[in-house]
Amino acid sequence: MKPRTTIRDVARKAGVSVGTVSRVVNGHPSVTEAKKRAVLQVIAELGFRPDAAAQSLRRGTNRTLGVVIPDLRNPFFAELMQHIELRAKERGYSVLFASSDEQADSEAELIANLARRKVEGVVLVPSNRAERIANPDGVRLVVVDRRIAGHPFVAADHRAGARMAAEYLVSLGHRRIACLSGPENSFVARERLAGFMDVMAPRLAEAGLDPASCIISAPFDYEGGREAAKALLADDGPRPTAVFACSDQQAIGVLRTAFDRRITVPDRLSVVGFDDILISDLVAPRLTTAAQPLAAIANCATDLLIGGEPLDAAASHIFPCAMVLRETCAPPL
Structure with missing residues (x-):
């Protein structure tokens, strides 16, 4: 049986330190583009796959994001969840979904439950009645679609x-x-x-x-x-x-x-x-x-959570809408 390729094997062949390989794998911005390309090329050649369990232990998380929406029956939110999951997979993350059933009181409990599962952040679509968000555990949080003061907000205009x-x-x-x-x-x-x-x-x-x-x-x-x-x-x-x-x-x-x-x-x-x-x-x-632009909204919210930068209201993003002309409009008779 062929021995598993390790991070040291990658570092040795790429001519860099183990720490550099680790920073490339974890998307750290301090690595130059030239080194990043060299390391990624060796990773592809050797078929190296990072040990997800070891990464989780070091980071205190499990490369998982949480998503809380107000209504599972609403097809808009179902499509939003699909786009978030697709983006998360592209970035090497899995997603846990939960529904508040439009109950503001349950949102804090759901966020706390996700925090106990060591998620790296939560995308929250607040309930209509939500005026603030209780987040005692300090979970990284991005609000989508419905604005809550003091939190980064990603939505259409x-x-x-x-x-x-x-x-x-x-x-x-x-x-x-x-x-x-x-x-x-x-x-x-x-x-x-x-x-x-x-x-x-x-x-x-x-x-x-x-x-x-x-x-x-x-x-x-x-x-x-x-x-x-x-x-x-x-x-x-x-x-x-x-x-x-x-x-x-x-x-x-x-x-x-x-x-x-x-x-x-x-x-x-x-x-x-x-x-x-x-x-x-x-x-x-x-x-x-x-x-x-649902895909753009989902991608932006997901990337904000994973990015590692401080999250505050200044990180908000508003996307323009576009008219899609089909068959239900005509000049009046």
């Missing part, structure tokens, strides 16, 4: 994305545009509603209309969109010619209600969502939406 969606509907000629907002206690919902109102408030004031007349608050899920659309699309008054839903799930619920009421999309109703979850490209008609 929710307000600018919603503004873009409203401007697109206006550019098509729509004037009666309704907004299906999210829960009132949600940071994301407030930001997206603010973006919508950036565009619509001057137009509503000019027409002498109350902004509240075109806004309905509902849960971010399919059923929330479906039920809210029943009021928006009622027969007892002028209906909107377009709806901006603050999540794709809501938008798909609107499409279902429109179908049930024989309101054709996009001929008699245009619909725009927000997020660009995978199912948005599978429904019929295919949903136009303001897309979050």
Whole structure:
């Protein structure tokens, strides 16, 4: 049986110290690019694989990241978890997932449990009710999607994305545009509603209309969109010619209600969502939406945790959204 290649074998062949090889393996920035390339080439030639158990003992961790999300049933968070896991694997890490079930009280307990498992850091999507994060163990923490003061924050620009969606509907000629907002206690919902109102408030004031007349608050899920659309699309008054839903799930619920009421999309109703979850490209008609760069957000949050630099609010990153034009929008008849 061929003896296992050791770190000393790599150091000897590369002509460097064992410490240099260790720093290369652990991604330490102090190694020059030339030495790094030489060491990595020898590692590939010899088929060297670091002893993960030994590394964990030295570091006091196990090359594992934690991820806490508020709702396992939400496809947006499922896709976020997938992207985080893919990035973590690229960096040689595994991932532990947990759900707070939108309960702010359970987040601290979940973070503490992950700390006991020696994770190197936690990506947290806070619950809608969370105003602060209890982190007595000082775990490295990156907040995603929903801002919490004092912590590094990685997210899409929710307000600018919603503004873009409203401007697109206006550019098509729509004037009666309704907004299906999210829960009132949600940071994301407030930001997206603010973006919508950036565009619509001057137009509503000019027409002498109350902004509240075109806004309905509902849960971010399919059923929330479906039920809210029943009021928006009622027969007892002028209906909107377009709806901006603050999540794709809501938008798909609107499409279902429109179908049930024989309101054709996009001929008699245009619909725009927000997020660009995978199912948005599978429904019929295919949903136009303001897309979050989910892979970029997940990669950034993961890299921040692994990077080793101090984590504070200054490490925040905001990514632009982009309109994905599909089949649910057209000029009003």
